[in-house]
Amino acid sequence: MVKIFASKGVHPPENKDLSSDKELQPLSRVSELKIPIQQHIGAPLEPTVEKGDRVERWEKIADSEAFVSAPVHSPVSGKVKGIEKISVPAGDRVEAVIISADEEETAGAESDKKRNWDSSLNNLSADEIRNAVREAGIAGMGGAMFPTHVKLSVPEEKNIDYFILNGAECEPYLTVDHRLMVERTAKLLRGFKLLMQAAEVEDGIIAIEENKPDAIDKMKKIVEDEDNIEVEVLPSRYPQGGETVLIKSLLDREVPVGGLPLDVGVIVNNVATAAAVADAVDRGKPLVDRPLTISGGGINEPGNYIVPIGTPIERVIEEAGGFSGEIGKVVAGGPMLGKAQASLSAPVVKGTSGILVMRKDEVEKFEPDPCIKCARCVDVCPVDLMPTSLEEYAKEEKLDFLEEYRVTNCIECGSCSYICPSQRPLVHYIRLGKRKLNASQQSE
Amino acid sequence: MNSEELVVSSSPHVREESSVEGIMWSVVLALLPAVAGSVYFFGLRSLIIMAVSIGVCCLTEYIFLRVRGKKIALGDGSAVLTGLLMALTLPPAVPYWTVAIGALVAITLGKQVFGGLGYNPFNPALVGRAFITASYPVIMTTWTIDGETAATPLALYSDGVTTDYWDLFIGNIAGSLGETSAFLLLLGAAYLIYKGILNWRIPAGMISTVVILTFILGHDPVFHFLAGSLILGAFYMATDMVTSPITPLGRWIFGIGAGLLVVLIRFWGGYEEGVMYAILLMNMTVPLLDRYTRPRSLGEVKNNG
Numbered sequence: 001m002v003k004i005f006a007s008k009g010v011h012p013p014e015n016k017d018l019s020s021d022k023e024l025q026p027l028s029r030v031s032e033l034k035i036p037i038q039q040h041i042g043a044p045l046e047p048t049v050e051k052g053d054r055v056e057r058w059e060k061i062a063d064s065e066a067f068v069s070a071p072v073h074s075p076v077s078g079k080v081k082g083i084e085k086i087s088v089p090a091g092d093r094v095e096a097v098i099i100s101a102d103e104e105e106t107a108g109a110e111s112d113k114k115r116n117w118d119s120s121l122n123n124l125s126a127d128e129i130r131n132a133v134r135e136a137g138i139a140g141m142g143g144a145m146f147p148t149h150v151k152l153s154v155p156e157e158k159n160i161d162y163f164i165l166n167g168a169e170c171e172p173y174l175t176v177d178h179r180l181m182v183e184r185t186a187k188l189l190r191g192f193k194l195l196m197q198a199a200e201v202e203d204g205i206i207a208i209e210e211n212k213p214d215a216i217d218k219m220k221k222i223v224e225d226e227d228n229i230e231v232e233v234l235p236s237r238y239p240q241g242g243e244t245v246l247i248k249s250l251l252d253r254e255v256p257v258g259g260l261p262l263d264v265g266v267i268v269n270n271v272a273t274a275a276a277v278a279d280a281v282d283r284g285k286p287l288v289d290r291p292l293t294i295s296g297g298g299i300n301e302p303g304n305y306i307v308p309i310g311t312p313i314e315r316v317i318e319e320a321g322g323f324s325g326e327i328g329k330v331v332a333g334g335p336m337l338g339k340a341q342a343s344l345s346a347p348v349v350k351g352t353s354g355i356l357v358m359r360k361d362e363v364e365k366f367e368p369d370p371c372i373k374c375a376r377c378v379d380v381c382p383v384d385l386m387p388t389s390l391e392e393y394a395k396e397e398k399l400d401f402l403e404e405y406r407v408t409n410c411i412e413c414g415s416c417s418y419i420c421p422s423q424r425p426l427v428h429y430i431r432l433g434k435r436k437l438n439a440s441q442q443s444e
Numbered sequence: 445m446n447s448e449e450l451v452v453s454s455s456p457h458v459r460e461e462s463s464v465e466g467i468m469w470s471v472v473l474a475l476l477p478a479v480a481g482s483v484y485f486f487g488l489r490s491l492i493i494m495a496v497s498i499g500v501c502c503l504t505e506y507i508f509l510r511v512r513g514k515k516i517a518l519g520d521g522s523a524v525l526t527g528l529l530m531a532l533t534l535p536p537a538v539p540y541w542t543v544a545i546g547a548l549v550a551i552t553l554g555k556q557v558f559g560g561l562g563y564n565p566f567n568p569a570l571v572g573r574a575f576i577t578a579s580y581p582v583i584m585t586t587w588t589i590d591g592e593t594a595a596t597p598l599a600l601y602s603d604g605v606t607t608d609y610w611d612l613f614i615g616n617i618a619g620s621l622g623e624t625s626a627f628l629l630l631l632g633a634a635y636l637i638y639k640g641i642l643n644w645r646i647p648a649g650m651i652s653t654v655v656i657l658t659f660i661l662g663h664d665p666v667f668h669f670l671a672g673s674l675i676l677g678a679f680y681m682a683t684d685m686v687t688s689p690i691t692p693l694g695r696w697i698f699g700i701g702a703g704l705l706v707v708l709i710r711f712w713g714g715y716e717e718g719v720m721y722a723i724l725l726m727n728m729t730v731p732l733l734d735r736y737t738r739p740r741s742l743g744e745v746k747n748n749g
Contacts, residue, residue, distance in 0.1 A: 254742050257745075
């Protein structure tokens with residue numbers, strides 16, 4: 001195997017040591033949850049509960065008949081207080097089911113509910129696994145929130161030869177995938193095997209960046225007896241964990257512009273997703289909570305927590321010892337890809353892998369200088385675009401140039417903005433350019 | 445915690461600590477050995493030439509930024525660098541008023557008329573030098589060592605006189621203030637490559653083209669590498685970020701093209717040295733080079749446009 005992704009990309013300070021040794025722990029009681037109805041990319045869901053209804057723990061609260069959808073469940077037993085519009089981490093306002101949890105309810109507590117089928121691997125058909133994954137509402141937990149069962153439904157004409165379990169976790173500060181690999185090693189392997197079986201793929205690769213030696217050791221040890229699963233160690237380089245970059249690094253295959261990993265015979269899933277799949281199949285547990293890292297200079301006790309979906313961000317901050325010093329910015333996700341939050345009442349959703357709390361003095365405000373054409377953005381771009389040119393064309397709305405310069409191939413990793421000595425918000429304008437081009441192409 | 449106090453800006457939320465100032469001042473720093481060399485070889489007068497050049501560049505820049513209502517950003521070091529680079533290309537006996545005119549033109553016609561830092565198509569230092577070379581050809585081709593008139597190695601070479609490699613390497617020869625010592629210039633260039641500031645493809649393309657072509661043409665390649673302003677031009681002028689291509693292939697073509705022009709001018713042109721015009725001519729091709737050397741993006745089919 002080749003690992004070419006060494007000179008491209010950037011290497012921001014990792015800052016993972018703040019939380020990389022902190023064990024995953026469940027959040028203590030959450031009294032009120034705001035669970036967005038739409039938490040996946042795909043068809044819209046309809047709530048299956050009404051204001052005033054009682055809900056049981058793990059009960060479905062929203063669903064759709066459409067194939068490309070992932071239902072939503074309640075993490076706790078309680079009462080539906082209402083269905084209202086709230087702000088979510090992505091920035092928009094969506095409908096959410098507000099649930100006040102019963103007094104005795106401790107969120108995150110493990111339930112003994114079990115599926116009554118035999119969970120031995122060989123007895124499950126691909127359909128059964130996919131169905132369990134669908135019913136559990138699992139959507140890509142690396143952040144994309146694409147319904148996992150759809151990913152696993154490989155079209156007839158596609159031949160998939162590799163399934164990649166993405167444990168690269170290249171975002172600075174985030175350590176939740178790391179902790180999962182160290183603490184839930186067996187569950188991850190179980191989930192990965194289920195994923196492979198559901199997609200009917202023979203060979204699996206577990207990809208981990210070299211900055212997580214204990215995770216590498218654990219995963220390597222557990223796959224020792226598996227002939228068809230290998231652990232591959234990658235250089236620590238951002239955005240190593242980006243799907244297209246990962247596939248290029250591991251297999252030297254290039255996902256075609258506008259295409260999917262499927263087109264080059266690969267499926268990629270995040271490690272957290274694999275853990276959720278194991279829970280869904282073996283325990284009948286829907287995706288009602290997720291592990292996440294809370295870290296940064298502005299939080300008292302950085303750590304890794306299992307947080308029920310719908311928990312307000314401020315509740316997680318409280319659990320992690322509250323703010324330390326004057327706070328400048330709170331980000332849902334990591335520092336490279338995350339979204340700065342305007343309101344701390346936004347809930348944790350299926351794709352929230354971290355909460356980054358930055359002190360005021362850590363937040364720099366920049367006056368961009370003129371571009372001096374140093375071309376560092378061109379040199380670091382992991383997909384070989386020309387960010388400085390794209391920025392210009394996006395500002396001037398030159399759609400034909402945006403198309404010619406392949407703006408849609410941008411993975412929005414932000415390496416260009418990170419490296420720019422003139423502090424230009426390159427990826428910001430490129431994102432806008434992408435949207436403008438898409439909008440104009442759709443209206444045609 | 446009041447939500448209104450939270451900063452909401454788009455990702456990424458961290459940035460590398462690098463700046464335009466950092467880049468410009470690093471290049472100035474890299475030139476200090478050559479500056480010291482010029483004082484050693486040509487005396488204190490060279491310091492005054494540099495001071496005049498830098499001073500006039502900064503003053504001109506200040507006036508323009510003031511008039512245009514822009515942020516006064518002399519601290520970015522770009523005007524200082526232009527002044528220093530131009531001074532290093534001048535003959536030791538150049539009158540101070542000539543230096544001042546060159547510096548004025550460098551910033552005015554070379555940079556500010558196009559919109560200032562980042563927008564100029566030509567290397568400003570070379571625009572200034574080209575202007576005074578055209579206006580005062582005698583001044584610009586009178587070379588001296590210790591006050592005595594002397595011929596440059598390239599002029600001697602066309603008369604069939606060779607110069608010792610060691611003298612060329614150390615800089616104990618006639619020439620412009622900062623161009624004579626290959627050693628001191630390479631020292632600074634090594635620092636810039638180490639710091640990741642220098643586009644190595646451009647000097648690599650330019651110098652190897654000159655060396656290979658001179659060899660093919662039956663001339664002495666080592667001599668043509670060391671003599672004249674090739675090293676100064678290739679490492680410090682052709683690599684000017686603003687006026688060179690941003691694509692990897694574009695940089696190769698730019699460097700090779702400049703090398704080709706140097707050879708053409710040295711062997712068949714009216715000047716002994718062609719580095720200045722070679723770079724200025726290649727500056728003109730940059731928009732075109734960038735336009736047609738776009739790298740293939742990951743996953744883009746090669747023959748699909």
